[in-house]
Amino acid sequence: MAEVNLRKVIKRYxxxxxxxxxxxxxxxxxxxxxxxxxxxxxxxxxxxxxxxEDISGGDILIGGDVVNxxxxxxxxxxxxxxxxxxxxxxxxAENMSFGLRLKRYPKAEIKSRIDEAAxxxxxxxxxxxxxxxxxxxxxxxxxxxxxxVRNPKVFLFDEPLSNLDAKLRVQMxxxxxxxxxxxxxxxxxxxxxxVEAMTLADRVVVMNHGRIEQIxxxxxxxxxxxxxxxxxxxxxxxxxxxxxxxxxxxxxPQVRISDKIAFPLPAARxxxxxxxxxxxxxxxxxxxxxxxxxxxxxEPGVESFDAVLDVTEPMGMETLIYFTLQGAQVCGxxxxxxxxxxxxxxxLAVDLNNMHLLNEVTGAVL
Amino acid sequence: xxxxxxxxxxxxxxxxxxxxxxxxAWALRWSYFFLVIFAVFFLTPPIYMLxxxxxxxxxxxxxxxxxxxxxPTLENYIGLLTSxxxxxFFWNSAIVSIFVxxxxxxxxxxxxxxxSRMRFWGSTVLGTGVFxxxxxxxxxxxxxxxxxxxxxGDVTGIQLINRWxxxxxxxxxxxxxxxxxxxxxxxxxxxxxxDEAALIDGASxxxxxxxxxxxxxxxxxxAATIFAFTVSWAQFLYPLVFTTSTDQLVMPVxxxxxLIKGDVFNxxxxxxxxxxxxxxxxxxxxxxxxxxxxxxxxxxxxG
Amino acid sequence: MADVALQxxxxxxxxxxxxxxxxxxxxxxxxxxxxxMALPLxxxxxxxxxxxxxxxxxxxxxxxxxxxxxGLGNFEFLFKRETFWLVVKQSCIFAITAxxxxxxxxxxxxxxxxxxPAKGQRKWRGMLLVPWVIPPAMSTLAWLWLFDPSxxxxxxxxxxxxxxxxxxxxxxxxARFSVILVNIWVxxxxxxxxxxxxxxxxPDQLYEAxxxxxxxxxxxxxxxxxxxxxxxxAITTLFxxxxxxxNFDIVRxxxxxxxxxxxxxxxxxAFRVGIEGSDIPLGASVSLFMVPILAVxxxxxxxxxxxxxxxx
Numbered sequence: 001m002a003e004v005n006l007r008k009v010i011k012r013y014x015x016x017x018x019x020x021x022x023x024x025x026x027x028x029x030x031x032x033x034x035x036x037x038x039x040x041x042x043x044x045x046x047x048x049x050x051x052x053e054d055i056s057g058g059d060i061l062i063g064g065d066v067v068n069x070x071x072x073x074x075x076x077x078x079x080x081x082x083x084x085x086x087x088x089x090x091x092x093a094e095n096m097s098f099g100l101r102l103k104r105y106p107k108a109e110i111k112s113r114i115d116e117a118a119x120x121x122x123x124x125x126x127x128x129x130x131x132x133x134x135x136x137x138x139x140x141x142x143x144x145x146x147x148x149v150r151n152p153k154v155f156l157f158d159e160p161l162s163n164l165d166a167k168l169r170v171q172m173x174x175x176x177x178x179x180x181x182x183x184x185x186x187x188x189x190x191x192x193x194x195v196e197a198m199t200l201a202d203r204v205v206v207m208n209h210g211r212i213e214q215i216x217x218x219x220x221x222x223x224x225x226x227x228x229x230x231x232x233x234x235x236x237x238x239x240x241x242x243x244x245x246x247x248x249x250x251x252x253p254q255v256r257i258s259d260k261i262a263f264p265l266p267a268a269r270x271x272x273x274x275x276x277x278x279x280x281x282x283x284x285x286x287x288x289x290x291x292x293x294x295x296x297x298x299e300p301g302v303e304s305f306d307a308v309l310d311v312t313e314p315m316g317m318e319t320l321i322y323f324t325l326q327g328a329q330v331c332g333x334x335x336x337x338x339x340x341x342x343x344x345x346x347x348l349a350v351d352l353n354n355m356h357l358l359n360e361v362t363g364a365v366l
Numbered sequence: 367x368x369x370x371x372x373x374x375x376x377x378x379x380x381x382x383x384x385x386x387x388x389x390x391a392w393a394l395r396w397s398y399f400f401l402v403i404f405a406v407f408f409l410t411p412p413i414y415m416l417x418x419x420x421x422x423x424x425x426x427x428x429x430x431x432x433x434x435x436x437x438p439t440l441e442n443y444i445g446l447l448t449s450x451x452x453x454x455f456f457w458n459s460a461i462v463s464i465f466v467x468x469x470x471x472x473x474x475x476x477x478x479x480x481x482s483r484m485r486f487w488g489s490t491v492l493g494t495g496v497f498x499x500x501x502x503x504x505x506x507x508x509x510x511x512x513x514x515x516x517x518x519g520d521v522t523g524i525q526l527i528n529r530w531x532x533x534x535x536x537x538x539x540x541x542x543x544x545x546x547x548x549x550x551x552x553x554x555x556x557x558x559x560x561d562e563a564a565l566i567d568g569a570s571x572x573x574x575x576x577x578x579x580x581x582x583x584x585x586x587x588x589a590a591t592i593f594a595f596t597v598s599w600a601q602f603l604y605p606l607v608f609t610t611s612t613d614q615l616v617m618p619v620x621x622x623x624x625l626i627k628g629d630v631f632n633x634x635x636x637x638x639x640x641x642x643x644x645x646x647x648x649x650x651x652x653x654x655x656x657x658x659x660x661x662x663x664x665x666x667x668x669g
Numbered sequence: 670m671a672d673v674a675l676q677x678x679x680x681x682x683x684x685x686x687x688x689x690x691x692x693x694x695x696x697x698x699x700x701x702x703x704x705x706m707a708l709p710l711x712x713x714x715x716x717x718x719x720x721x722x723x724x725x726x727x728x729x730x731x732x733x734x735x736x737x738x739x740g741l742g743n744f745e746f747l748f749k750r751e752t753f754w755l756v757v758k759q760s761c762i763f764a765i766t767a768x769x770x771x772x773x774x775x776x777x778x779x780x781x782x783x784x785x786p787a788k789g790q791r792k793w794r795g796m797l798l799v800p801w802v803i804p805p806a807m808s809t810l811a812w813l814w815l816f817d818p819s820x821x822x823x824x825x826x827x828x829x830x831x832x833x834x835x836x837x838x839x840x841x842x843x844a845r846f847s848v849i850l851v852n853i854w855v856x857x858x859x860x861x862x863x864x865x866x867x868x869x870x871x872p873d874q875l876y877e878a879x880x881x882x883x884x885x886x887x888x889x890x891x892x893x894x895x896x897x898x899x900x901x902x903a904i905t906t907l908f909x910x911x912x913x914x915x916n917f918d919i920v921r922x923x924x925x926x927x928x929x930x931x932x933x934x935x936x937x938x939a940f941r942v943g944i945e946g947s948d949i950p951l952g953a954s955v956s957l958f959m960v961p962i963l964a965v966x967x968x969x970x971x972x973x974x975x976x977x978x979x980x981x
Contacts, residue, residue, distance in 0.1 A: 051386065052877050071384045073883040085874040089896040098892070099882035150882070393886070397781040401793055404778050408800050408858065411811040414822060418814065432822035477710035484703035492707060499718050500908070501967055503915030505936035506956045509943045510721035510728055539717045546710060571702055600804030602918045603936070607944060618806035622922060633814055640807040651802045655795050658802070662859070663866040 002063030002153040002186060003028045004049060010057030011044050011210075018044050020210040021058070031180050031187045035197040036207035036233070042190045043158055045207075049188060050079055050156050063153050078147035079156040082163060084139045086131040086146075093127045096145045117148040120182060121175070137168045141175070148183060157189040161196065173199055194234050198222070206230050223354075228363035231285050231356060237320065240291070240330045241283040241358065246276055255284055255357070258326050266301035266352050273357060276366060285356035285365070288320065291332030293340075294347040301353040312340045321346065412644070419443070419638035426633055442638035452639065454613055455620035458530050460646075462616055463598040466537040470594040471587070473542050478549030479575050483561065493550070499543045508607050511536065515608070530614045533605060537598050545590040548661055552586030553579060589661030592654060596647045617643040728953040735950060743954040752930050752938070757958070759845070760934040764914040767852040771913075772906060774853065775860020780890070782861070783868045794865065801858040809922040812851045813838075816923070841931035844924050848932050851919050856912075860905055867901040868894065900974055907970040911963055935959045 004026040011019035019041040026032045034042040047053040049060055051072035059066050067075050078099075086095050096117065097110045118124045121141040131139055140160055147155055157176075161169045177200055180187060191197060197204045198218040206213040206221065206229070214226045218234075225231035225239075232238045244255050249262070253270050256262040265273060276282070294304040310329075313320040314336060321332045321340050332348060334340050357366045418426070420438040430436060446452045481493055515526035526532050556579060564574045580587065602618045609615055612624065621639040651658055732739045747753040782793050800808060815822050816837035824834040837847045871894060879889050895902075917936040920926060926933035926941060933941070935955060943952015 050877075050881060052880070054386070069385045069387055071386045071389065072877075072880045073885070074384055077881060079878065079881050081874050081878065083872070083874055085872070085878040087875060087878075087893065087896075089899075098879070098884075102883045102888060146878075146882075393784055397784040400777070400781050401785070401797075404774070404781075405793070405796050408797055408854065411808055411815065411854070412799060412803060414815060415807075415811045426820065429820060429825075432820065432825050473709040473713060476706035480703035480706035484699055489703070489707075492711065495714065496710070499714055501911060501963060502718055502722055503911060503936075503959070503963075505915040505917050505939065506725060506959060507718065507721045509939060509949060509953045509956055510725040511717070512944070513728060513949050514721060514724060536717065538713055542710060542713055571699070596802070596804075600806065602804075602806040602921075603940075606921075607940075618804055622806065622810070631817075633817075633820070636810060637814060640810040644803040644807040647802050647804065648799075651798075652795075655791075655798075659794070659798070659862055659866075662862055 003030075003061075004154055004186060004188065005061040006045070006049075006058070007061070008058035009045065009048060009055060009060060011041070011048060011053065012056040017056075018210055019048070022212055024205060024212065024215070026186060026188065028186055029184045031189065031200060031202045032205060033189045033191060033197040033201035033203075034205045034207055035191055035194055036213075038192060039209075040207040041210040042192075042207050046156055046158055046188060046190045049154070050077055051075055076153045077156055078150045078152040078154075079158065080140075080143045080147050080160045082159040084131070084143045084163075086139055086142055088131050091128050091130055092123065092134075092142050092145075095131070095142055096149050098146070099150045113149045113151075114145075117145040120148065120179060121145050136164050137172060140164065140172060144176070144179065148179065151185075153186065155185050155187040155189075157187065157191075159191055160189075161191070161193070169196075176200060195236065198234065204234075206233060208233075224365075225356070226365055228283070228285075228358050228365070231358070231365060235287055237288045237331050239285050239287045239356075240328070241285055242328045242330060243326045243360065244282050244284040245280070246273060246278050246282060246357075248278065255282075255355075257284065261305050261325070263303045263305075263350065263352055269352070269355065269357075273366065276357070281360040282366075283358040283360050285358050286350060286352075287354065288331040288333045290351040290354045291330065292349055292351075293334040293338035294349040302349050302351050304347055304349045306345055307348055308345045309340060309342060312342055321348075412641075415637045415641045415644075418633060419641050421634050423632065423634055442634045443642075445635060446638055446642060451612060451624065452620070452642075455615055455617045456642070458615065458620075459599055459617040459643075462530060462533050462537070463595050465534050466541060466598040467591055467594045469534065470538050470541040470545050471591060473538065474545040474549055474590065475580070475587070476575070477542075478546045478553055479579060481546070482550045482553040484571075496543045496546055499539075504540060504603055507539070508603055512607055527608060528610050528614055530609060530616070532608050533601070533616070536604050536608070537601065540601070541594040541597050545594055548590045548593065549583065549586055552583040556582055585657060585660060588654065588657040592650055592658050593661045595650065596658075599647055725953045725957055728950050729957050731950040733948045733950060743951050746951070747954055747958075752933070753955070755930060756933045756935060756938045756955070759932065760914060760959075761962070763845070763849060763852070763916075763934055764910055767849050767856065767913050768906060768909045770849075770853045771856040771860050771909060772902070774857040776864050778857070778861045779864035779868055782865055794862070798858045798862055800854050801856070801862075805855050805918045806922060808855065809851060809919050812847070812854075813923055816847055838924050839928060841928055844928060844932045848920055848923055851923060852913060852916065855919070856909060860909070863901060863905045864898065867898045871897045903970050903974050907967060910966050914963060915959060 004024075006022050006024040009019060009022045010017060022041075022045060024032075034045060036042050044053060048055050049062075051067070051070065055068050059068055061067065062075055062077070087098065090098065093114055096114050100110045100113065114127070115124075118127055121144060123138060123141050123145060126134060126138060126142070131142070134142065140163075143160070160176075161172050164172060173196060176189075180200075189196075189200060198221075201218060203215060203217055204221055205215050208229050214221060214230045216224070221230060221234050225234060228241070232241070242257055244257050246253060247256050247262070248254070249264075252264055253273060254262045254264040298304075307323040307325070307330075309321050309323050311322045313322075316336070318333050319336050319338065319340050321334055323330055323332075334346070334348075338346070340346055358364065359366060414433075417433065417435055419442050420435045420440070422437060422439050422441065425435075425437055481489055481496075512527075515532060518524065519526045560578055560582070561574060564578050569577065600618065601616070605616045605619045609619065612620070615623065621636065621643055728735070729743055730738055730740055732742070778797060782790055782797070785793065814820075818836065818839055821834070821837060823837070827833075827835065836843050838844050875893050875897070876889055879893050884892060914934075915936055916934065917940070920932055920934055920937045921940070924932045926937045930938075935958065939952045939955040942955055943949050946952070
């Protein structure tokens with residue numbers, strides 16, 4: 001177990017910079033998830049940590065040592081690939097013990113490590129089978145077993161759950177979390193699925209176009225996104241962005257959506273948004289979970305308004321509603337028995353205590 | 367929550383870090399080193415053919431440095447290219463090869479289509495049978511075939527020995543199985559949805575073959591054609607057995623039997639003849655190398 | 670019994686009527702069309718491969734003038750001839766040695782071509798495949814000239830290192846070496862191209878996993894490359910064994926079987942005996958002797974392939 005540091009890491013392919021200067025410090029035992037859309041550079045960064053790609057600029061340190069030129073086999077890392085990369089001609093046991101056999105570990109030691117890892121991953125009966133006889137989920141467990149058995153300084157996961165079906169993904173997510181609780185190895189995990197990021201990570205690194213947009217705990221990213229990209233990437237369904245402007249009415253600041261709709265700002269926000277020019281074009285960022293059906297009693301910061309619903313999606317435990325405000329499609333989550341119907345009006349409530357204001361031009365969260 | 371107790375009881379290695387860039391540099395150096403050595407090994411004979419072909423007989427017998435031409439001349443080339451006999455050989459080879467290629471494709475393509483797309487009684491047996499015919503080499507068949515054709519010649523009066531057109535019947539046994547195999551591979555890689563779309567669009571089986579399969583599998587067709595041509599052109603045993611009169615000979619046999627008269631070897635001319643004989647496949651190879659290679663590997667990697 | 674017979678004839682009558690109308694539908698059925706499309710292939714193989722093969726067996730049982738049936742007499746005669754056993758021995762040594770070297774050289778060259786950057790690969794691959802493109806008969810002529818007793822270019826070069834002139838085709842043992850060398854020269858590029866294609870089909874991720882697991886370059890070859898290539902190696906080896914075993918061109922042109930029959934293999938000796946010696950049945954017997962040996966090799970290798978099946 002060891003810490004991983006990335007200092008101004010750059011990756012260049014011919015003229016194009018896929019990774020443009022990443023600074024990241026991962027503490028010992030930490031589970032860090034690199035998340036972002038395809039092409040954002042997260043896999044490239046992971047592969048540079050693994051030594052599978054050359055580093056064009058900057059330094060990568062594992063356990064305090066600079067490993068830029070060190071071949072993967074000397075970095076003391078283990079990797080779980082998206083396509084499992086199991087050796088098809090070896091049994092599960094041989095797959096898992098390959099690294100140890102290469103380093104000439106004593107047979108007894110190899111056996112005890114395999115047994116322990118197999119028990120942890122619940123693959124004990126599969127130990128003598130070949131990969132082609134296993135299902136996708138089983139193969140992924142074997143790939144993890146191969147990594148665990150080596151007891152490396154760092155675990156690297158490259159989108160390991162992308163090839164599994166939805167149900168299996170949920171199951172494996174829990175398995176991975178359990179393994180990390182037991183083994184506590186520093187882990188760098190790459191995924192494009194923000195749900196995996198939120199559920200597995202100690203800290204999440206959101207990447208876009210080769211740069212880091214924000215680093216933080218899942219809660220921090222959810223409640224305090226720094227940019228529009230992060231705000232829209234984290235959380236599903238995604239945050240709503242409604243064009244608006246700040247104005248003052250009778251000395252009190254409010255946010256105006258349209259001619260008919262304006263919400264007074266909650267007290268806490270009023271102070272924060274005091275300095276913003278009232279002429280700036282802004283976006284009101286509000287998550288669907290904070291737009292619900294209006295309730296009988298009022299609470300501070302919660303404002304009601306009327307909307308005509310375009311489409312409703314009954315999900316069973318809630319109903320997603322879609323309507324239009326100022327040209328923007330807005331999503332909300334209401335109780336299934338709130339009476340939401342396609343095309344019908346509904347009285348909604350928005351919880352402005354959880355609002356965000358963004359500058360439409362810069363995308364920064366204010 | 368128990369922490370996993372995998373202690374580092376394994377042998378601890380002295381942490382000697384390798385260097386990726388250094389390893390890669392050395393790997394490249396070794397690669398090029400060996401590649402040059404093998405290139406020299408593989409290319410020496412053809413280059414030597416070229417060198418010798420530019421020498422006069424005098425220079426050859428003078429036994430000066432064999433690896434260099436001191437007085438280059440084109441007399442060997444002119445001599446052969448103006449020799450009716452040599453041109454006859456070339457013509458025979460060309461005719462035979464072109465016909466054989468056509469015959470081969472006419473047999474292979476429909477057969478491959480049938481075997482890869484349609485189920486019929488015995489199709490699997492035939493598939494393995496095609497593969498197994500390669501286990502029966504030509505050197506086993508040349509004697510019975512010789513006898514068979516002699517017998518047919520006696521019985522029907524159709525002269526089958528010592529005629530170049532006999533080769534048109536025999537060569538396909540060498541080319542058809544492998545070409546069929548190549549085409550099966552290419553046809554099999556065309557998704558079934560294309561067939562179904564064609565069926566819905568109203569095409570008959572024949573139209574599906576000619577309008578969809580053949581255009582889509584064109585690289586395979588080209589590869590098979592090149593293979594059939596190369597094999598036909600290079601044949602030595604069958605023409606040696608079945609053709610004996612000078613005007614019936616194809617290139618390989620012609621060069622060897624006529625240019626080597628008794629104990630006198632005119633090496634300048636022989637090498638020129640050999641080079642000219644090797645030219646057509648080489649030229650095709652130079653321009654269509656990728657199809658050539660695709661034809662070879664299609665059999666193995668898809669089979 | 671009589672009424673049973675009457676009934677069956679009545680049903681037979683209606684059956685023939687039904688059959689005639691269904692004849693047309695049979696012709697239009699997919700399987701019939703398919704069969705017709707494959708028919709030329711079937712006819713070709715049946716008449717020009719399978720029939721001659723059996724005819725060869727028949728021929729081998731006749732006497733020299735092909736008038737009498739003498740059973741295994743030809744084989745008895747062959748078994749007593751020392752030349753025959755020489756041919757058997759030489760064919761086997763020739764085939765096995767050549768194939769081993771071709772496979773090894775092919776693998777090594779493929780490995781190095783695979784290692785260099787992609788842009789250069791095409792160029793090198795093109796150069797290295799040349800021996801296979803040139804008709805073997807033509808290139809053997811070049812080797813014949815290179816081995817010439819008086820003017821050998823090799824001997825000329827070797828003389829600078831003080832190595833005496835080598836009788837490439839004159840001495841029995843050197844002649845064997847030369848024949849095998851030319852065969853390797855012609856055949857190695859085929860192995861190279863096959864192995865190169867196979868090398869490219871091994872998923873990169875397996876190498877990456879092995880690199881992370883701690884394997885160095887030869888461990889990667891041994892544990893990842895070779896196992897993944899087992900099927901290709903088996904198939905190419907089988908093909909090459911057959912082709913090399915049955916080789917004719919190279920030996921015929923280079924040594925014509927000499928000196929003293931020390932380079933004769935089945936094909937060239939069968940030609941000498943059968944065509945040049947006008948003893949067709951004896952020639953057929955010689956060629957036939959290849960079959961059991963080839964069959965054994967084929968069975969071993971094919972069994973190995975099907976046993977492991979597809980492991981991907």
